Amino acid sequence: MDDQKQYAKLFNDIDSQALISLGIILASVILLTIVSQRGLNWLANRLHGQVRFRIFALVPLTRLVILIVALAIAVPIMIEPSLRNMVTLLGAIGLAIGFALKDYVSSLIAGMVAAVELPYRPGDWVDIEDTYGEVKHVGMRTVEILTPDDDLVAVPHLKLWDTAIYNANNGKTSLQCVASFYLHPEHEADWVRKALRDVALTSAYLKFDQPIIVVAEEKPWGTHYRIRAYPVDPRQQFLFITDLTVRGKQVLSRAGIKPALLPPDMALEAPDAAGGRRGLRH
Amino acid sequence: MPQRSIKAASLPWEIVALEKFCTPQNTQASQWRRSWRATATWLAGKRGAEQQVKEEDELRLLPEVRLAHLVPPIDWSSAAALLSQTIFQHKLDNEPVVFFITPPHGGHAPIVSHWAEQQSVQEIVPPTYQELTDGSLAWVEHCAPFKRWAIPALERHFLRHSYGLQGVREFLERAFSGRLGHGVIGCDSWTYAYLQHAVGVEGAPVFTLQALEGEQLARYFADIANNGENNLCVYSTRTGKQVLAHPEEDETAHKASAHKELQRLAAHCRGHLGIAWHYWRARLRGPASAKEVDASQDTSQELWLVDALADAELPADTGDVAMLVLHTLLLHGGLEDQALGDVLPFSHHEALNARLALTRQGILARKEDGRWQVAPLSYASVRQLLETRNYLVDPL
Structure with a gap:
């Protein structure tokens, strides 16, 4: 009680x-x-x-x-x-x-x-x-x-x-974007690096107070290039990556550089190689 | 950016190294006022007109003939002479490249052209559009025989396109190494800012026109009106006070109040005469009571300056597509529709649509060479908006 x-x-x-x-x-x-x-x-x-x-x-x-x-x-x-x-x-x-x-x-x-x-x-x-x-x-x-x-x-x-x-x-406002290019091993790497840098420098979406880095990585099937750059506004990231990819492909194709042909099993295994979501940014 | 105190100058021009450029007094206050007005318009819709001493319907537009006498085109040749003097004073005669930059409508191209003419120096012809989009270096090869040369407008020598940087990069590389002799390059300040990042141009000395204060603007506008022969009285519709002080007037207080209105204009234009000239020409009015008189015979000296800074603002909610169009036009010192479509990341149709919409709003204007560029009366608000949205802006 x-x-x-x-x-x-x-x-x-x-x-x-x-x-x-x-x-x-x-x-x-x-x-x-x-x-x-x-x-x-x-x-x-x-x-x-x-x-x-x-x-x-x-x-x-x-x-x-x-x-x-x-x-x-x-x-x-x-x-x-x-x-x-x-x-x-x-x-x-x-x-x-x-x-x-x-x-x-x-x-x-x-x-x-x-x-x-x-x-x-x-x-x-x-x-x-x-x-x-x-x-x-x-x-x-x-x-x-x-x-x-x-x-x-x-x-x-x-x-x-x-x-x-x-x-x-x-x-x-800075968000790094990555555009990937998979190239056949026979090409002039220094030219590709400069050309891809120019592709980034001429993008309308580019943010200039951040660095542009072109990374090349040798793989068994060819060379994997990545352009790392920043758009003016994070909301423009997919437009920016698309712009880099489209114009990068044009430049490489005009120079006669062939894309790498990945074995199908490798394309399925590697999320980066398949162009997955993480592959866009990392 | 530093701001300097008002000082008198006999000539409106002063050519200074880029790092010594400073915006006029009250530039920051002018930007805050513009931001506040844009925010107020955005929150409360179209703002009501400010209280005016003289309403615009009591005034009339001046006839073109009269305007041509009162506000004749800027004669840039004296600035070209000053450029020669500056190059001589700084002992830059043997420098491989000297840059001279001004903002849009700022006169770098005519000044460098006049300089080339005065010095009997060959002008380098810009590449064709086809050469730029192909990445052709033929125009660079043609420069080899020159020992002294001038480029009035470097913005015509590049394109923000996958192949549009190769020519200008090769040219500047040869020029900086001294293989092309000595040259003076006139360049739009926005193009200069872009090429600083894209190509690298820091190695060369850079000069520009120093910003003008209100007092210098007042003296310049008074001098150019009929060669300064008439006693021109211009009143502000905002304050009802005289805008131009006359040399014979000794009252310092009166002079100071007269220059205040033009100081406001100078701050709004960041001290750029080319832009202030357009404002002055667009905003001068005559009294409506004189309309019975034949316009061409009208010599009345009482004129009014309509509230100089109103109605030339870009809305704060301007979309990304419009911002990209404006930024692209500024970086290239103006572009034609075809080129605009080629350098923007969307279809020609979308680019044209955006360009048309901006033209309708009065934000863009067609230049004499057929290119579209940000209109002088919109430049200040466009620059400010681009800056707030983190786009690359010019150093002036």
Whole structure:
């Protein structure tokens, strides 16, 4: 009987005034979150360059701040915030989470960590497990990634704990692109290197304050060339790679340089050689 | 970029080394004002006109004949003489290559042409479009016999095309090594910026026209109007105050307020006379009450300068295709439609469509040689927008 009274005392008396206050807090949180998230996304989507990424980075941070402030106001309304009460409440919550909502809450906590550590933010191009695309939204539980195939993939923040996250531009405007060329071994390598560099230098998408590197690698079937360069805007990466590839092929073909003919089994085995997604960037 | 204090100069020209170029006072403030206006327009739609002392419907356009007297074309020959003097003073007569760069509409081509004429130096003929797209080096071979030569517009000697750099690279390599004797190269500042990255041109001395302050602009515009014989009174529609101070006026405060309006113009144009001249010519108006008089006989000296910086802005939400077209045109000092289609990474139809849309907005204008280029009145906002979007911009 005493224990029952003790637990009942954990919570304050929830009268109509307290209910109204909690309702107002809840409504304010929802309203402020929607307004800030939509407003910041709307603004960032209309901007370019570094400012765009800075505003995108504010999206999850703003939501986190709103939630913390709301909790700081709402908790003392519901419970007497003494040490004993807090330990009891957190213990009960921890038990429930441990058994039933482990992954869900783990994602929520990872979401908070993501808002502070910023391993990804809207506008970044990330590769998480097998999903590559632009981060469109960093939610409470998931991060939404729009792939080049126009699929919206929701990846739980949970992945943050044990998965490598590749961020291609990390909140900046520089994103390296790679265009690959597979050539027959009989050719003048120095000429090809210069010609491919000129192909990059004459691209309309090229960002000039970053280096252009042409890498040649000898393989059993021929030579693998890669142009590593940066587009003006990360969103232009596929157009940039296409432009480099199309014009690079034209130049090489006009010079009579033959492409390498890879054995079919090798083409299937090597994702780079098959022109896979990772092959575009690495 | 450093900004300098206003100083008087008897001639509008001053040729300086590129690293000594500095934009006029208030250039940064002018850029912020432009950004603010673009943001306000974007957020609130088309902005309302600013309050004017004199409304534009109370004014009329000046007839071409009168404009030709009031704002005659810039005579670049005196700048060419100054270029000779600069080369002599810096003891660069025996330098293999000297660059002279200005922004679009800035006069590098006529100045170097005048210089070549004054010095009886041979001009190198630019390659044909076919030679550029084929990567032909024939035009470079033809330069071998010259001992002294000039290129008025280097932008006509290259193309941002897979084969369009070979000729200019070979030419500059020979020129820098001294195998072609001595030469002066006039070059668009955007082309210069591009070739710095694509070919490497840092080895040669580079000169440019120093930016003009408002006071120098005021003196220049007063001098060129009917050779400075008439007492021209130009009032600002924005402030109602005189824009040009007269030499006989001694009141320093009055002079300072008069130059303020043109300082605003100088800052907007980054001190480039060629661009300021276009603004001045496009914005001069006469009082509408004089319309009964035969236009060609109209000699009234009261003129108005319409709010010089309004309505020449590029929208902040301009798309990528338009930005690529504008950047390409600036890098090449203007291009024809065929060439534009060849150097852009999309179809000729798309390039033409984008070019037409920009022309309709008044952002592009056709030059006398048939090439399309960013219009002088749009240049400032186009340059600023390209810079904010991380495109390569010129050093001026």
